[in-house]
Amino acid sequence: MTAVNIEGLNKHFGAIHTLKNINLHVEEGEFVALVGPSGCGKSTLLRIIAGLESSDGGSIRIGVRDVTQLPSKQRDIAMVFQSYALYPHMTVAENLGFCLRMQKRPNGEIRSKIVEAARILHLETLLDRRPKELSGGQRQRVAMGRAIVRDPQVFLFDEPLSNLDAKLRVIMRAEIKEVQQRLKTTTIYVTHDQIEAMTMADRIVIMDKGEIVQVDTPMELYRRPRNTFVASFIGSPQMNFIDAKPDGKGGVALGQHLAFQPGSDVSQKAGEFVVGIRPEDLLLDEEDGLRAKVTLVEPTGAQTYIHACTEDGNSLVTIENGDRRLRIGDQIRLKPIIRHLHLFDRASGERVTVT
Structure with a gap:
């Protein structure tokens, strides 16, 4: 398990100061949700952690390594996006093992990791199907499986349930939390849905206008909101x-x-x-x-x-x-x-x- 430590992080898009002096420590094995209204900077922060965007100051440490200037492929993270981004011409098994094949891992290791990920995500009977033959929830589980087989130090989720219907969202959020608790992998999860954050996260980071407003457990945010913004955002x-x-x-x-x-x-x-x-x-x-x-x-x-x-x-x-x-x-x-x-x-x- 690996901690993530962010200090003094800033990001500008032209004249717009998108992230303002972000300081955040995520404990080893912790599930942290980034929550806030559209445009608050939560997805930008996640992309900077992933190495998909550069920062304009500050540092990011994953474990003992300073990864601020490292490319994404060297950060030992796995990211699950809102879109499933599956290869339509590949089977589920081929999609799960794709990144391992690109790393030229031994065939035996690839098969073993595919089988294990399929077991964890209940995909054993779907390994020979292609994405077009899967439901939305099954496709999202395959996307999660691609992250799991990499055995990363950190999972990053960018609104992974936004494309699912209401009933499936409830099922999938329980499954994601169950998998995270089983694997104990440090997880940072972006969502605009405060119910998702409340039910899944160990701690919630409330963001507004590029700043962190409050960081706390779900029930502490509910019971003792720091200001009217947090008070109105948490609770339905x-x-x-x-x-x-x-x-x-x-x-x-x-x-x-x-x-x-x-x-x-x-x-x-x-x-x-x-x-x-x-x-x-x-x-x-x-x-x-x-x-x-x-x-x-x-x-x-x-x-x-x-x-x-x-x-x-x-x-x-x-x-x-x-x-x-x-x-x-x-x-x-x-x-x-x-x-x-x-x-x-x-x-x-x-x-x-x-x-």
């Missing part, structure tokens, strides 16, 4: 935000109808605040809470998403289990679980405290 549906002010008594007031004590006196802090409430922490309450009118009801089966607008003009979403029989225009009350509220500075977006 995303966190609700309500403008609030100190109430003059050491607490925070949400509009005219609700106040809470955030665990520390904020009455002396300058500026106004934003209170963050996860939809799952906002409960329907017939007697107490914020008055609101239902604007949309989204049944999903096991849960129902209820959209509402408060008297103060705040748009909120709550999650109810089962089939909640509400209709657009119904009057409801929404009461947050106080101990789960998040408090952010309105001007900077940075976290102030959490109850």
